[in-house]
Amino acid sequence: MFRTAAAGTLLAVLAGCGSSGAHPAGGPETPPPPSTAPAADPSAPASAPGASGVPGFGIAGSGTPESVTAALAALPENLRKRVPQFPPAPLPVKVSLPPATDGKAAFFSRIPTTEKIAFITIDDGWEKNPLALQLFQAANVPQSLFLEVNAIKDNPGFFLPLQTAGATIENHTITHATMTRLSLEGQKREICGGADKLAAYYGTRPTLFRPPGGSWNNNTLRAAHACGMKAVFTWTQTTDHGKLFYQNEEKVIYPGDIILMHFRPRFVDDYLAVLKAIHKNGLTPARLEDYIP
Template structure:
């Protein structure tokens, strides 16, 4: 039986970031612009060989060359990196990134079916229509931080990383009334400086994922089934409603249901 949520521990990604390395997961390369692809790779540590996947690798994990990651004082514990939530229930967690595409029907779907979501929003993608995501928030979605402009954070100084993380949190606080406390780094790329900047911006955890969803279809990390506690990564896209219906059908077919991450992680992760 899986341990209860209060025993959430640092994942392999945490170890990677704490070692000053660039970490894990994303479906897009820094050159990919606004359009998500169907590929992702799983993060690895220096202590074991990476598992093979059927997806395309994101930017390769490398030792950080950011001088700030070696010179900044360590002013307390760094936020944990979470890619899986230990649960006893047959639930999974749907997260949606960026916000470039805004399908009105998708808001109705989420509201009418009461689907719990966590949105990691990039301010550059949503600034033309903050109200759209306000509608999703009123339907129950959490609004969290995915930086201002979606840069590859380990290439930036501490000051620039902090600006990229803090600025959207400030904007979303004013726009939506609550401050984000969870960060998803663009391309899943973090180093120790990223974790420091995230902590100093009030982030309580850095969120990764296990499975990637493209066009409503799941790219599994292993096997052909989801596991309870998996975090699914979706991107807003022009066919969001139809794709999401397909995803919900697959989740239900496997005897699982989407759940609100707030109910399964300790309350400290959501206190700003």
Template sequence: MLVALLVGALGAACAGGPDAHGPWPGTGTGDVRPAPGQQAEAHGAAGALSAYVERFRQAQAARAAAARKWGLKRTPLLPPPPPEVKPELTFRKGFEVGDPTLPPVFTTVPTRDRVVFLTIDDGADKDPELLRMMDELAIPYSAFLSDYLVREDYGYFRRMQDLGASLHNHTLNHRYMPGLSYAQQRREICGQQDIIERRYGKRPTLFRPPYGNYNADTLRAAQSCGITAVPLWSAEAFPDRMEWREWDRDLHPGDIVLTHFRGRGMWKGSMADMVRRAMDTITARGYAVARLEDYV
């Protein structure tokens, strides 16, 4: 799909082609020759396209090899290009708190693209195998971090960020937010904002409350610290199963998939096992994993 789009774009840009300048010699319909500069432009565009196609082919071959290496049943599907305009986010029905000006809480991003988004919470397990696996498979994901776990090894999440993952807010101490006062909630959220900005150079705009629990004070506190959206989830991945929020136990365009930084001490498997389970399910159902920040 991406190749086809680029072929069309480069073809339109190539002013030296036959469609733009009439028939070339040998067509039996005339002998209108493109100017030398136009010929060079056409050859240059064709060469650029050929080089791109070869790089794309090599990248796909590497992805297929990585899928075999990591034990996936199929090579993950490629997502479409990011939307030019991000979808408008609103509260999921039943998740409102009475003030539509607060950051919206949602479980699915409104899109027709056959994409889902992979998100990983907290930071307890710091398995270097996960970083290698996700990098080699070129699977985008977003991490929602809690400092009481992350502080054991800030460098691990710096490496994760360097490999392309985005780091977001999951509070300082993973407390049940509705049980806290506004001031306590603000400290949990804003304090984590400050740490992520100081450690990783960027202040998050996305926040996920622990356990998915929040109230109006939670969202007001989050908004005061620079949060603009609150993505929850519609499915959860484990090494041995998927769990579903929706009645049909299926994926839908724009669904957010949750999992956690866990290991064999807490799971029946490793982080790599979880990725295999999640990706086999996502790919088999005809979805690609896209980058959440391209849509939100």
């Protein structure tokens, strides 16, 4: 119901990041030019005071009406009306994970739920758009950032304030290597190394993993488990150049769908397109981490 092989193939071409259903072996994406955003101190603490820019923000959805209004007012005028407002997400019902003795991390392309929620996930980290923080604050919803170490190492501090505005940092390897082209040990080096480096940057070790290009196999699940990852995620819909690409013929975001976007040059248009699509389908963004035991 949620995807077909043809839709998955189309999505792989459009997104440049592979398809979740067929375990593709596509190569890494070509990185855009280095960001012009000012570099931050890589050793900065993960809870830098005043990092949110607008007071009144803690975890996503906790922004006060005044702080959300201030964040909206801080956006350029042409963007303000494009940021929908959402009701609070319902209390999460956690999914089941395989027993530890199984030796594999869980795998999800969507969260099995009937609640009216969807999940925003953002990959890589090459493009560090200065409007990201204001957009996160104005939307006041959670998002999971699956960061690639090589993409963020020029300015890891850029992502610190995003955490105060509802973002959770998760693991997307060191080099964006295609997992199915690596041995079990090679996958461990990418996954464990990525998690360790992100922990050093942000103070908390990731527990969720997204394989680059959506390419994974049983060794990926074993390596992820060995590296302390609870679950491996692909996606159900994706976004690029301000347009949503669906993996279902109905062109609908269903409850529990995981939407993929990237830190790319069209980040603002992509993020607003995701918000619009979720809102249009009568859903609310929820925190992916809240559904994992």
